[in-house]
Amino acid sequence: MKKKIILIPLDERPCNQEFQKLLTIDTDYEVLTPPLEYLGLQKKPGDIDKIWNWLHKEVKNAFGLILSIDTLLYGGLVPSRLHNQGVEELLKRIDDLKAIKTDNKDLKIYAFDTIMRTPSYSSDDEEPDYYNVWGKDIHDFGALTHKVEVNVASESDKQLLSEIKSRLPMEFYQDYTDRRKKNVEVTKRIIDFVKDETIDFMVIPQDDATPFGLTAKDQIVIRQYIHDQKTQLKAYMYPDADGVANTLLARLINVDKGIRPSFYVKYASEAGKLVIPCLEDRHIIETIKYQILAVNGVLTSCVENADVVLMINVAPKMFDVRFSYLKGIEHDVFRNLIEYIEYADYAVNTLKKPVIIGDVAYANGSDLELVDLIYQKGLTYKLAGYAAWNSSSNSLATAIAQGIIYNIYGKTKSHLEFLAMRFIEDAGYQSIVRQIVVDQLPSMGMDFFNIDGPRGKVATMVKEGLQKYINEELPKEYPVKIVECYQPWSRMYEVGLKVKIKD
Template identity: 30%
Template structure:
């Protein structure tokens, strides 16, 4: 952006701010990439709640194989600064191009610094505008496949993860003799050039997050949310989050927070922006399934879920309140023993289990009492709990919910259930139910059931690859759509869901995009 254009826009901003009515509210939104959970579903939710939300052209956003355009996004954002009352933006997109590129880029430090400086320019263009930023602490996965990490991670990922876990433990409690020996062996095993590359990229990410924290401290940012992407109790991500936390002690919770998660952050920040704009502070009561409940530490996360849920509620602009006077009840389906298996495992058959039955009964009582009810289904990772969903179906609760979520990690699920649940009161019933239908088709039908069946019965017999569908995409699309329609007809026949389109947006089986063209009003 030229200096002349910047000065001109600044001058126009002064006039525009003086002429704009106080009640006007427009959110400018930049997601962390173009996946439906980050872009389409967030925008759909805000629009269903009656909010004017503007997102950039898809060509500027990063996808799986195409890099995003950080400088193009900054140009678009600065050009739209004058129409925005609030902006909700992903730092990963604006600094690196998208979430995946934050893990794989080779961007020079000075380029990242220049992009960080744009946050000051953005604030100067429209001083009255509220700026909500969400960023991630780079993940430390236990393995790497599918092209979302540097190529060497497929070979050395488990060893790199273990090195970082041992170093984290060393800082926290020290290492035992056999652990010190293990660490030395791993450091000999992984080539030094690979470790240097991995840690150098993380250092850039860490410094960028420090700068964002400073922007929160000096009031450039209204709110900063830092997600811990796919973390573990001991890992490099956990270590970095501890170090960053030490720099945020003076920031109150209404200015900054950090917790496990990534793909739900856009939904949470848009929800917070809407709640702040309408001066609402929704009160949320939390119910857990019997058993480990709030003490569950889910897969891919590093703290107990009770702590994570409270942090998500605060981040969305609400407060936890253990009272039946709460605006929303969040029913959380946790595993009785505190162990979150994968949704496609043999544990997720539709057999009787006492904990989900008890929670479904509690949910039915809440609904019968007239309480608005949201459900976060985190008993399994990467899909819904079949036994629990069957219980909700038997009780006729599926479309009596304000929101439902049961996808990917526990935090992803929690953020969506809270965000859509808080905003549901602003929606017409048909719009609320349409959002519910997408989640039921995606999280329950596809992720917990159809995905595994199509993989076993169609993809693999044809010699296909889970992470690269390529020429099999048309066949898999038809097969998946047919099975989703059959699932819907069996499990919620009162809402015929025949008119929808399905796509595999990232050329893999992991996620789908579901577009409902028509939805019945009752």
């Protein structure tokens, strides 16, 4: 009988509640999530009471619990940025976690609780309504105020701060910062639970972080609290959000099996180690260290002794594939992609190592030059993991988790299907088909964030485009079929996809 892992996901999107089920199909573990109708929809919060009741029922015979605090308290990731609950109400609700532990004393609880993001642009797609007009000013006011506080603001920074202060409605800024303060108090309580061992391990992911601003200031407060409570070894904080459930799943399996895999990390560009990825606040090399530690791994400098080879496709500058698929000196001269792919081939075919490719040269999509080389080398279905689907950290978390499971279970059918899905989604959709369809939306009376529902004409166009990609680009080693294709939040940012390898 499979061991039961309960997942309270960050929200209802496939990356947060389907990837984990797909990854564990051919393992000793089964991932269960609350019914989809309990989880809400984008800005609409999930039914918190029903989620709690379901959790109490299911957890009694579970082996592990992977827990999104954002969903358990606010109803999801986006609702965590919109709620009007009081601090006392939130703290009272979260205290019920102790009863969960009482119900099942052997239960391993791994939790994650995001630090609220502060987008640098004006949009209310995932933020309060006023962010559509005042979002950029709210972000800039927070960032510039932070710079002033740490004495690094230039005269032009101070001038801009004064201009923003004269026009920004302070009631909106107050609402935004008050909510942040409440969320930070909740995070502190979760850290207390780590200290008293109600929670065994936690990650505090920074959703869309930058070096200065409201998110960075929250991070400073929380980091100090972690230090004060002496929970540094069990409460990690680094950039991510949508990838953390994958990471905690991989950790849970490694810990259960007594495995501490060693990782040899290889970069496509030495200078790329120091790139700060889009939507993140630190050099990628530092985030990767946490990603490896979080799955219960360690780094090694000797490839021969490594259990896993993690190959990072990165350049000294990162672009967002949605807006500018640019290639220049950063991607041609300051990295060596040929040496990178030859090493991947050597590690797979000569060293016989599990090789994970974190394709993060671009945000929100694959590096098509690398994908072409992978296809040419015949490595597509020999890899232990691959991802390039969103932010750098989201992609790395997904690829590493798949690699961890491959390291234990090998080349299963579900592993091959997940690999195929990654190339179809990350390269096919995000780097090719998405923009082709987006270009046609204005003539259809739609735009990037507003299409005709999850399974309308646009979803059909996407499926047709992806089938064309499979027919013309994807290697033919296995016959791959799309069994589901939809747009989860009725927008073009992501795609919901399931594929099968035909028997």
